[in-house]
Amino acid sequence: MIQVVCAIIEHKGTVLITQRSSKMAQPLLWEFPGGKVEDGESETDALVREIQEELNLLIVPHKRLVPVTHTYSSSTIELIPYTCSLQSGNILLAEHQAYSWATIDTLLNFSWCPADIPIVEEYLQLKRMQL
Numbered sequence: 001m002i003q004v005v006c007a008i009i010e011h012k013g014t015v016l017i018t019q020r021s022s023k024m025a026q027p028l029l030w031e032f033p034g035g036k037v038e039d040g041e042s043e044t045d046a047l048v049r050e051i052q053e054e055l056n057l058l059i060v061p062h063k064r065l066v067p068v069t070h071t072y073s074s075s076t077i078e079l080i081p082y083t084c085s086l087q088s089g090n091i092l093l094a095e096h097q098a099y100s101w102a103t104i105d106t107l108l109n110f111s112w113c114p115a116d117i118p119i120v121e122e123y124l125q126l127k128r129m130q131l
């Protein structure tokens with residue numbers, strides 16, 4: 001199974017979400033940025049590396065949420081989410097079509113990659129408990 005880490009980057013009451021480009025798998029769907037964990041790499045090292053490569057941002061991972069296993073037509077992934085904070089950098093999109101700093105109450109309005117939907121739901125539940 002392919003392990004994919006993704007970052008829920010929280011900043012000023014919003015969360016960074018990215019739209020996959022038309023050339024990527026799951027074209028034009030929204031996701032939490034991240035990517036595949038490489039051999040010998042820790043989940044959090046992979047996350048920091050991917051976010052630097054894809055977005056030019058330095059992040060700090062915090063809490064690991066519940067991983068989601070999802071089967072697409074070509075492969076099965078385990079999508080592993082972490083809440084993160086932003087340390088530094090300005091966004092430069094290397095691969096994605098678009099990004100949005102979305103407020104929590106708008107998250108369900110986006111067209112998500114199917115694997116992300118349980119993660120969005122868990123995250124919303126977590127936020128409601130913190131209110």
Ligand SMILES: Nc1nc2c([nH]c(=O)n2[C@@H]2O[C@H](COP(=O)(O)OP(=O)(O)OP(=O)(O)O)[C@@H](O)[C@H]2O)c(=O)[nH]1
Pocket residue numbers: 004005006025026030031032033034035036037072077079113114115116
């Ligand atoms: N990064 C990321 N990938 C996701 C999410 N949800 C989801 O289903 N995926 C899927 O996970 C797989 C791997 O993601 P990716 O293509 O971003 O990984 P990567 O940059 O390491 O891949 P590459 O270097 O092979 O292009 C893709 O099939 C992608 O559609 C998500 O929230 N974030």
